[in-house]
Amino acid sequence: MAANVAAFRAVLSRHRLAGQIFYAHKANRSSALVREIAATDAGVDVASLAELQHALGSGLVPERIMATGPKNSDFLWLAARTGVMVSVDSVSELVELAALVTDRALPRVRVLVRLSGFASASAQVRSRRSRFGVSAAAVGQVLDVLGKHVDALDLVGVAFHLDTIELPEKIVALEGCLGALDECRRRGLRPWSVDIGGGFGVDYLADGAQWERYTSALTEAVLGKRAPLTWNGHSYGLRAEGGVVRGSLNLYPAHRPVSGAAYLDRLLRSTAPDQRRPLGGLLLDNMYELHVEPGRALLDQCGLVLATVLEVRDEDNGDTIVRLDCNARDVSTEEHGVLMDPVVVHRTAPAGAGPVGAYLFGNLCLEADLITRRKVFLPTRPHIGDLLAFVNTAGYLMDFSATQALRQPIGRKAALYRDGGAWRWCLDEQYWPVRHGPEAA
Numbered sequence: 505m506a507a508n509v510a511a512f513r514a515v516l517s518r519h520r521l522a523g524q525i526f527y528a529h530k531a532n533r534s535s536a537l538v539r540e541i542a543a544t545d546a547g548v549d550v551a552s553l554a555e556l557q558h559a560l561g562s563g564l565v566p567e568r569i570m571a572t573g574p575k576n577s578d579f580l581w582l583a584a585r586t587g588v589m590v591s592v593d594s595v596s597e598l599v600e601l602a603a604l605v606t607d608r609a610l611p612r613v614r615v616l617v618r619l620s621g622f623a624s625a626s627a628q629v630r631s632r633r634s635r636f637g638v639s640a641a642a643v644g645q646v647l648d649v650l651g652k653h654v655d656a657l658d659l660v661g662v663a664f665h666l667d668t669i670e671l672p673e674k675i676v677a678l679e680g681c682l683g684a685l686d687e688c689r690r691r692g693l694r695p696w697s698v699d700i701g702g703g704f705g706v707d708y709l710a711d712g713a714q715w716e717r718y719t720s721a722l723t724e725a726v727l728g729k730r731a732p733l734t735w736n737g738h739s740y741g742l743r744a745e746g747g748v749v750r751g752s753l754n755l756y757p758a759h760r761p762v763s764g765a766a767y768l769d770r771l772l773r774s775t776a777p778d779q780r781r782p783l784g785g786l787l788l789d790n791m792y793e794l795h796v797e798p799g800r801a802l803l804d805q806c807g808l809v810l811a812t813v814l815e816v817r818d819e820d821n822g823d824t825i826v827r828l829d830c831n832a833r834d835v836s837t838e839e840h841g842v843l844m845d846p847v848v849v850h851r852t853a854p855a856g857a858g859p860v861g862a863y864l865f866g867n868l869c870l871e872a873d874l875i876t877r878r879k880v881f882l883p884t885r886p887h888i889g890d891l892l893a894f895v896n897t898a899g900y901l902m903d904f905s906a907t908q909a910l911r912q913p914i915g916r917k918a919a920l921y922r923d924g925g926a927w928r929w930c931l932d933e934q935y936w937p938v939r940h941g942p943e944a945a
């Protein structure tokens with residue numbers, strides 16, 4: 505995680521930009537990870553009252569915390585009371601925050617206004633309709649509210665977070681933010697920052713040729729030109745129509761060489777369609793600070809989910825089924841469209857070595873409880889009691905969705921750390937950098 509923070513920091517330095525990297529806490533519930541972030545120079549983006557309390561209690565001072573997303577009044581109050589920067593999601597939230605600060609005589613709050621629905625005069629790109637943020641076209645309304653509450657609200661900048669990995673949309677959004685900041689200055693305000701949210705992505709699969717081969721094979725299977733690769737004809741959004749494939753592949757693009765910090769670099773090097781200059785240069789000319797809120801990208805190469813094999817069964821049609829002692833939402837790679845094969849950890853030496861193609865089932869009473877709806881090709885056949893390890897899962901996969909269905913406990917979270925040459929572990933909540941982390945070594 506610290507290495508990922510450093511990579512983002514290096515991109516900011518390369519573009520000679522000041523700014524902060526806020527880890528989007530929502531991507532993982534772990535305490536160890538937030539405490540590790542506290543041990544770096546990064547900040548945390550919190551999206552709920554509990555996340556804010558967690559960040560404060562993990563050693564992050566308010567200057568290193570950004571509150572985002574829709575907020576209830578408790579969350580707004582604690583953010584304002586402690587002096588956290590607030591990325592405001594709507595005009596009504598701005599009005600509520602101003603009233604809270606005034607009525608309770610709280611210190612002036614630093615706010616960013618989250619915008620959405622950007623359009624460009626020169627580019628044929630429009631951002632998709634969003635449930636979040638204030639329409640970029642309605643920025644005047646926001647400025648009216650700010651103008652009425654200068655004693656309560658200190659506008660430090662504008663923000664966006666687009667739920668997409670598409671670069672053209674982000675280019676238009678970033679230039680749109682620069683336009684909104686111009687408007688703020690015309691009204692006599694002095695904002696100094698842009699927050700471009702997260703969505704920098706992860707390169708889950710290093711080998712691009714493997715991804716090409718797999719998706720081609722999936723297409724052939726949908727067309728019936730080869731044996732099925734999925735359970736009950738599931739097709740990840742593709743369909744065969746008159747011998748051709750239609751639809752679009754509903755999967756995370758597993759091979760994404762330009763992701764994480766490299767994606768930020770690409771964005772800053774991109775030319776703004778209206779002003780025809782690189783976006784990084786435009787930020788620098790205006791001496792704006794750039795804030796980013798990566799979740800998934802800061803967790804790249806962190807976390808693994810371990811599941812015990814309950815049953816291995818060969819069906820009459822030749823399919824092999826591996827049932828695991830967890831459910832699909834405990835792993836959640838399918839829900840997020842991230843296809844990663846697990847690593848088999850044998851408890852005893854593998855008998856009858858050789859690869860096996862298998863479907864992985866969960867332990868719920870639902871036909872839909874498939875940990876993989878596709879056949880995974882494991883290098884050796886697992887046995888009852890073996891473990892399957894799903895790797896690089898810290899970014900959302902288990903943490904966003906695991907439930908206690910059937911009163912089954914959610915898997916315990918353990919923090920793994922190096923102690924001299926050895927790996928050790930403790931329960932997540934017991935981890936503190938001073939005792940277990942790199943600084944201790």
Ligand SMILES: Cc1ncc(COP(=O)(O)O)c(C=O)c1O
Pocket residue numbers: 528531549572573665701702703704705797798799800801
């Ligand atoms: C406001 C905000 N910032 C940052 C993020 C993190 O996005 P990612 O994990 O894709 O980087 C999210 C994710 O939903 C978000 O809503």
